[in-house]
Amino acid sequence: xxxxxxxxxxxxxxxxxxxxxxxxxxxxxxxxxxxxxxxxxxxxxxxxxxxxxxxxxxxxxxxxxxxxxxxxxxxxxxxxxxxxxxxxxxxxxxxxxxxxxxxxxxxxxxxxxxxxxxxxxxxxxxxxxxxxxxxxxxxxxxxxxxxxxxxxxxxxxxxxxxxxxxxxxxxxxxxxxxxxxxxxxxxxxxxxxxxxxxxxxxxxxxxxxxxxxxxxxxxxxxxxxxxxxxxxxxxxxxxxxxxxxxxxxxxxxxxxxxxxxxxxxxxxxxxxxxxxxxxxxxxxxxx
Numbered sequence: 510x511x512x513x514x515x516x517x518x519x520x521x522x523x524x525x526x527x528x529x530x531x532x533x534x535x536x537x538x539x540x541x542x543x544x545x546x547x548x549x550x551x552x553x554x555x556x557x558x559x560x561x562x563x564x565x566x567x568x569x570x571x572x573x574x575x576x577x578x579x580x581x582x583x584x585x586x587x588x589x590x591x592x593x594x595x596x597x598x599x600x601x602x603x604x605x606x607x608x609x610x611x612x613x614x615x616x617x618x619x620x621x622x623x624x625x626x627x628x629x630x631x632x633x634x635x636x637x638x639x640x641x642x643x644x645x646x647x648x649x650x651x652x653x654x655x656x657x658x659x660x661x662x663x664x665x666x667x668x669x670x671x672x673x674x675x676x677x678x679x680x681x682x683x684x685x686x687x688x689x690x691x692x693x694x695x696x697x698x699x700x701x702x703x704x705x706x707x708x709x710x711x712x713x714x715x716x717x718x719x720x721x722x723x724x725x726x727x728x729x730x731x732x733x734x735x736x737x738x739x740x741x742x743x744x745x746x747x748x749x750x751x752x753x754x755x756x757x758x759x760x761x762x763x764x765x766x767x768x769x770x771x772x773x774x775x776x777x778x779x780x781x782x783x784x785x786x787x788x789x790x791x792x793x794x795x796x
Contacts, residue, residue, distance in 0.1 A: 514768060518607050521761040524754055525607075529600040535594035539586055603762060612769040620767050622759045633748075637731055646745060650678055655687055667695035672739065674698070675729035676722040683725075692716040 599621060606614030653662045670676055676696035677683035684692050697716035724732075734745035 514765075517761055517764055519609050521758065521765060522604060524758040524761065525600045525604050527754060528758070529597055532593040532596040532600075536590055536597070539590040540591065542586065595653040601759075606769070607715070607762075607765055610769045610772055611774045612766065613761060615769050619762050620761070622755070622762060624756060629752060633752070637734075647678070653685070654678070654683060657687060657693060663693075667693060669726060670695035670722070671699075673724075673726060673729040673733055673741065674722050675724045675726035677725050678727055679725045681718065681721040681723075681725075690717065692718065692721050695719045698722070720731055 552728050599618060602614055603618045605611065606618055654666065657666060670693065676692065681692065681696060684696065694716050697720040730741060733739045733741040735743035735749065736745075
């Protein structure tokens, strides 16, 4: 039993260490964005050698500036920052509870972890089950699509559609009242002869309805969630790894919590026997 307990403690501490380091890194990027601004993020992207088709460095910087001033970008960053702080605090609580085998700390950790698991389950169900119909997210996306070509958010639309081989949010018809009869070039596959060309409406073949991708982007996003060859798959794999670590950590914490409870009850009985040697067996059972 002591050997098994020690192994569980080591595994639990290792999972806490992974969670703490991951949260600290994400929180650092979050703070860095708010402190140094979009220009610093732009310099990191450029220095990393990431190539952005059809977009030069100046347009990329303008796109980042526009995105950073949007409330839909700021709110998730604030939420992510707060979540990272909570996770780091919980790591300390869980760590001390594991080392001391303190039932109070571990019980609190398990309760909060259970709430987090329920929230994570709802988030996963929302990602795969919600069709965004008549939601604020849909209104925001449709508004940006209606402004296609007039703002730098158009690049994000082109990047998603060309990378996921999709067109429109729910179907290509989402573009009918915006760019009809033509569709954005990113809605159509690029012929081999044009793959090395910096496409524009004057250079590449125009994108008509008979050439558009059949798959809507909402469906493509969900289908590519665990495809390692796409950036969406990278995000999905990261989400899956987080879920596995959280579940694994929860059961380790639950085991340690039960051990700590048994230890506390044993100490209470021992304390009662020492302080009341004349107590009857029934009295001791009530303690």
